[in-house]
Amino acid sequence: MSSDTPTDSSSGSRTDDNGCGIPVIDLSPDRDETKIASELLDAFSTIGFCTLIHHGVPSEIFRKAFLASKSFFELPLATKLRYKYKSPAANRGYIPYGSEKHDKDGEGRFLPADRGETETIAITPDQKETMDIGYDDPSAIPSEKDGVYANEWPTELSPDVFRGALETYFEEMDNLNLRLMHYIGEALGLPDGGRGLVEQCNAKPQNLRLLHYPSTVRDQGTGGDTVLRGNAHTDFGTLTLLAQDSVGGLKVRRADGTWTSVRPVEDSIVVNVGDMLMRWSNDRLKATLHKVESPDAATATAEVSPCAIVPERYSIAFFCNANKDVEIKNLFPDEPAKYEPINAHEYLTQRLAATIST
Ligand SMILES: O=C(O)CCC(=O)C(=O)O
Numbered sequence: 001m002s003s004d005t006p007t008d009s010s011s012g013s014r015t016d017d018n019g020c021g022i023p024v025i026d027l028s029p030d031r032d033e034t035k036i037a038s039e040l041l042d043a044f045s046t047i048g049f050c051t052l053i054h055h056g057v058p059s060e061i062f063r064k065a066f067l068a069s070k071s072f073f074e075l076p077l078a079t080k081l082r083y084k085y086k087s088p089a090a091n092r093g094y095i096p097y098g099s100e101k102h103d104k105d106g107e108g109r110f111l112p113a114d115r116g117e118t119e120t121i122a123i124t125p126d127q128k129e130t131m132d133i134g135y136d137d138p139s140a141i142p143s144e145k146d147g148v149y150a151n152e153w154p155t156e157l158s159p160d161v162f163r164g165a166l167e168t169y170f171e172e173m174d175n176l177n178l179r180l181m182h183y184i185g186e187a188l189g190l191p192d193g194g195r196g197l198v199e200q201c202n203a204k205p206q207n208l209r210l211l212h213y214p215s216t217v218r219d220q221g222t223g224g225d226t227v228l229r230g231n232a233h234t235d236f237g238t239l240t241l242l243a244q245d246s247v248g249g250l251k252v253r254r255a256d257g258t259w260t261s262v263r264p265v266e267d268s269i270v271v272n273v274g275d276m277l278m279r280w281s282n283d284r285l286k287a288t289l290h291k292v293e294s295p296d297a298a299t300a301t302a303e304v305s306p307c308a309i310v311p312e313r314y315s316i317a318f319f320c321n322a323n324k325d326v327e328i329k330n331l332f333p334d335e336p337a338k339y340e341p342i343n344a345h346e347y348l349t350q351r352l353a354a355t356i357s358t
C-alpha cells in the first residue's frame with residue numbers, strides 16, 4: 001500500500017472517509033448531536049483531523065473570503081509590506097516568503113530555542129506568504145501597553161471586498177468553533193457537558209490567516225517530483241478550521257508514521273487539534289503533524305498539470321485558542337497531569353515567537 005493511500009487503517013479511526021484521506025463528519029442539523037460529538041471525539045483522539053461537511057457556513061462566505069485573499073496577495077510586495085506583521089503579541093499583519101522558521105523538526109520534536117542559523121537554514125523555508133487578522137473589539141481602545149491590538153486594514157482594497165468579507169468569515173468560523181468545542185466537551189464527559197469549554201474560548205482570541213503558496217516548478221524545493229510548500233508542524237492553539245481551494249497538497253501523518261493526503265472537498269472545512277488542546281485534554285486529543293506539498297494527481301480536484309508547473313494555492317486557516325486569561329490545565333483532575341499548567345496567551349505567544357522572525 002502506498003504511504004499516501006487515502007485510508008486510515010493504522011490509527012483506529014473511522015475509515016468511511018469517502019476517499020478524503022481523513023474522517024468525514026456530517027454536521028447536518030437533522031443529525032443526532034450525540035453521534036456527531038462521538039464522531040468528533042473518535043477523529044480527534046486518533047488521527048487528530050477530520051473534514052466537516054454540511055456545517056452550515058454558506059458557500060458565498062467562502063467565495064468572498066477567497067476573493068479578498070486573492071485581491072490582497074495580488075497587490076505589489078511594497079504595498080503588502082505596509083501591513084507587515086509586527087509582533088507575536090499583536091499577531092496581525094503580512095508575513096512575506098521565507099519568514100517562518102518552525103519550532104519542530106520533521107518528526108514533531110521541538111528544536112532547541114537557541115538554535116543557530118545553521119539549524120534554521122537546514123529546514124527549507126515555507127514557500128508561502130500569509131496575512132494574519134485578529135478580532136477588532138469595538139468596545140476596546142487599542143493600546144500596546146494593555147495588550148489590545150487593532151488590525152491594519154489595507155486602504156488599497158474596498159472595505160466590502162476585504163474587511164467586510166473577512167469580518168463575516170471570522171464571525172462564522174468563531175461560531176462554528178464554539179459549536180465544536182461544545183461537542184468536544186460533551187464527548188469528553190466534562191461535568192458541565194461542554195459549556196465550560198465554550199465559556200473559556202468565547203472572547204474571540206482567534207486568528208484568521210490567509211495563506212498563498214505561489215506557483216512553482218516541480219524540481220525545486222526538496223528535490224525530485226515533490227515540492228515542499230509548508231514544513232511539517234503541529235498547530236499551536238485549540239482547533240484549526242481550514243478552508244482550501246481545489247489544488248490540494250495537504251498531508252497528515254498517521255500514527256504509524258505514514259502520510260495521508262487530504263483531498264479538497266468543495267465548501268468543506270478541515271479541522272484539526274492544536275497543541276494547546278492536546279495539553280488541555282491531557283493528550284486524549286491529538287495534535288498531529290501535517291505539511292503542504294505539491295499536489296499528487298490522486299488527491300487534487302483541480303487539474304494537476306503534467307508539466308513541471310505546480311499551480312498556486314490559496315487556503316484560509318482559522319486558528320482558535322482559549323481566552324487570553326485561561327489557565328491550560330489538565331481537564332481530568334483524577335489522572336496525573338502530563339504537562340505543567342500554563343496561561344493560554346503566554347503559551348501561544350511563546351510558540352509564535354519561536355517560529356516567526358519579524
Ligand atoms: O495551507 C494548508 O493547507 C495548511 C496550512 C497549515 O497547516 C497552517 O498554516 O498551519
Ligand SMILES: [Fe+2]
Pocket residue numbers: 233234235240290
Ligand atoms: Fe497547520
